[in-house]
Amino acid sequence: MPFKGEQEVVFPQDSYSNVLLIYADNMRGKTSFLNALRWCFYGEAIERNRRVIEPFNIVNWDAADENEWEVSVDVKFELEEIEYELVRELQRKPMIHIPKRSSDLEIKVALRKDGKVIKPNEITHEINQIIPKDIARFFLFDGELLEEYEELVKEEASEKSERIKEEIEKVLGVPAFLNARDHLGVLLSKARTQQGKDAKDIKSIKSAVTQCELLEKQIKDLKRDLKLLEGNKNSNRKRITKLKEIIEEFRSVHEDQKDYEECKSDLSKLEKKQDILSAKKRDLLKEAWKDVISPLVEVKKTDLEKSRDKLIKPSKEEYKLEGKIEALESVLENHKCPTCTQDAGEEIRIEIKNNLEKLQAGAQNITSNNETLNGLQEKIRNLSAIKKTSASTEIPGIEKDLRSNSLDINKLDTERERLKKELSKHDTVQIKKDAKERDGLLILEGEIKTNIEDCRRNISVKRERYNVYAAKIDKDNTAKKMRSSRLVEAYKGLKLVFEDSISTLRDSLRFQVQKHATETFKELTTEQTYKGLKINKNYGLSIIDEKDREVTLRSSGAEEIVALSLVSGLNLTARKSAPIIMDTAMGRLDNKHRENLLRFIPDVVDQAILLVHEGEIRKEDAYKILESRIGGIYNIERVSSSQSKISKD
């Protein structure tokens, strides 16, 4: 509740200027204002999805922070010249210093009627005399109620539309007749049992009596089963609703849980990837030492190759030298030149001998260089065997990926820890269990529904058979004379009367609702050719055009007009007089429809309180349309994100 401190709103007192406009932006407290009234009368504040707000959450947060837990709504009103004052208070229980939950708070209600204090145990009854809770929904309503009523238009009866129909009929008084009919059914059944007993000795209908007894017992058993199934269905539904509420309440926890699971899964995937990359890196590192020394090897190899090349050149000369030595040795041996065959004299041979000695000395040097060359060749060969692996090309990429993954892992790890911490504040195991339980119950609900249908079908079949045999008993002249048979006849007749009456009442009520709703619709709609509205058995309304055709495609604005017309129709049919308080009910209407609605409302209700925002209807437009019918304007203004105040315009 955004309101802290005292807020006062005076509803219009003038029967002509009977419209009160309360302006507020979204999230400022329009619905809280409506809820304050609802809570004061019926002890229930309702949020979205028709969920009841826990008393603990009604208290303003700022006030709670200051340990101020008192909430009070005081409504003074007049009905049929009697003055009432209704006060509902929420406060912390004695001995509770700081409330932690709703059970730490208590609610007190007080009602004065013409200054006289009404006994606490009579207050609810008194309020129901003023305006019953079920009927109040036609006076205190919001867009959500209108949306609910749009469900009624569907021809095919859904469970929701059945429920709304029941609620409508409750408001319109149908259940009183339904109860009477059912009670007559019970009396008839008892009379039938007695009739069976009395007719036991009548030979001509003995078999019919036996069959009736048997079928009655079977029907009774089936009814018991049906009751049990319906009970199960209801308790199942209640549990599903409760679980849905719990799950909804912990939606953020669910999201955190989901994020946590995703986080864990992503983390696990990344860690696996990291493991694979690390393993690959380790495999590559096995031979990576070769890559580390590869530049050294290359430099060394180049140096060695250069040295080798220097030694290879003299080696070529050695070949030439060997030829020369051979030639000179031949001259010295044969005393003749091997090329020109001329004789080599003593003098020449001495010179050749000297030359030969020099050449032989040179050849000696060359042989020793060859050993060095071989050594160099071996080194080069050995170095060439040290081949670079793929490590130098692959490891940088792998390490880059590892670093990037590592960053992601750190981020995810931090997030996981945060979520874990967050989740540790809640019982996540229980939340998971709740979700599982809900899913299981939803399946069970389907099964129960099927069983209920089967049971009903069975009852119907057996009832038909029972009626055939019962008719035989009824026709028997001896049986006719029995007191129990006369009672059966009387109850049968009465039940029939009630059944017809219910049908007539329903038709009449539907007709009334249709009539009132059509009147409202015609005031509100901008399409003048429309003939009106037609009601279906679920109290759903369809638009009928000038050629008596049903308008099947309706805009959301039209849906809202029809729903408003239904509310108005039900309101008028229920014959209760109360202010109508509408919360943001014109959201989907265009300007013209909005104008029609604003013009229409002051004429059909004693007081109209419209909770609106500027986007719905601007103040200047409201003045222009309503003029002197405006009995007052209030604004709900922001004080802080958790506080608003109401002030007169």
Add this chain to the structure above:
Amino acid sequence: MKHKEPKTIGLTLATKPNLARLVEDGYFNEQLDAYKFAVALALKTGRLADPGGFTTIFNIGTIDLDREIYESVKILREYDEEPVYKTVERLAEWGVNELFQVSESGDIDFSKWLK
């Protein structure tokens, strides 16, 4: 100069656990791989530990079956006053300690040594 080569090779007692840690920390599959990488790293950096105090870890046949390390060190070292595998030990000693120190101050970035 021809030296008699040892049949085993190792590290000092102080460095031996560091080699084990490099494997435990997931940098290498085996101590053998870390040892060889350490030798190469020291060769590349031109650093080596002082001689002496080494204990046996591997058989030469296990660590250098095809004598690639032997040949590389023999050719790349700048002196030959000691057996090649003694130089290998000193290189490994320095290299293992260097790898360990780097690992202690964060993750080992192998890429920078592979350029």
